[in-house]
Amino acid sequence: PSTKPYRILCVGRLSNEKDQITLLRAMRFSRYASNIELIFAGNGPKADKIKRVARKLFDDGIVGYEPVFGFYTLKQLQEIDASSWLYIHCAKIEVEGLSCLEAIQQGVVPIIAEGGLSATSQFALDEHSTFPTSDYRALAERIDWWIEHPEHRSHMSRLYAESVQKYSSEVSTRNIIAMYESAMRG
Numbered sequence: 001p002s003t004k005p006y007r008i009l010c011v012g013r014l015s016n017e018k019d020q021i022t023l024l025r026a027m028r029f030s031r032y033a034s035n036i037e038l039i040f041a042g043n044g045p046k047a048d049k050i051k052r053v054a055r056k057l058f059d060d061g062i063v064g065y066e067p068v069f070g071f072y073t074l075k076q077l078q079e080i081d082a083s084s085w086l087y088i089h090c091a092k093i094e095v096e097g098l099s100c101l102e103a104i105q106q107g108v109v110p111i112i113a114e115g116g117l118s119a120t121s122q123f124a125l126d127e128h129s130t131f132p133t134s135d136y137r138a139l140a141e142r143i144d145w146w147i148e149h150p151e152h153r154s155h156m157s158r159l160y161a162e163s164v165q166k167y168s169s170e171v172s173t174r175n176i177i178a179m180y181e182s183a184m185r186g
Contacts, residue, residue: 014044029140081106
């Protein structure tokens with residue numbers, strides 16, 4: 001995508017550990033919030049609270065588009081990924097980051113929380129693709145940076161899509177076989 005609104009996708013269980021509230025708080029500090037469309041893919045125990053906070057941002061005129069919440073099939077999610085400007089991963093605790101990899105595979109540039117209990121930031125290829133966990137001001141700065149640098153985002157989109165190849169099942173299977181062969185040789 002290259003035009004407004006700037007669609008920003010956040011995928012994951014709506015819960016404390018996924019920390020979607022940080023993205024919502026960031027909207028109050030983004031210069032482009034009125035041109036941002038937030039999409040939250042997932043459900044969970046904090047759904048009502050997150051929806052309430054998101055609705056207030058819209059009602060207060062902070063974001064110009066009503067935030068969208070849904071639970072999507074893989075095909076639907078891939079279509080949303082492909083139409084998104086950025087993918088935001090706010091999780092404070094994360095062990096696999098599969099939704100981040102799936103978004104990156106579609107060429108979506110991520111902004112990933114970087115903290116001691118989440119390994120997902122290892123997928124970042126650019127200093128503008130990470131922010132300190134729960135730091136909504138830093139997240140707003142990163143979002144604004146990517147919006148202000150569309151050529152770099154387009155370039156990085158391709159690099160991100162290519163980077164996922166090293167996590168493919170084929171590569172992983174070859175690595176496992178090589179590990180077993182090495183172990184058998186002693």
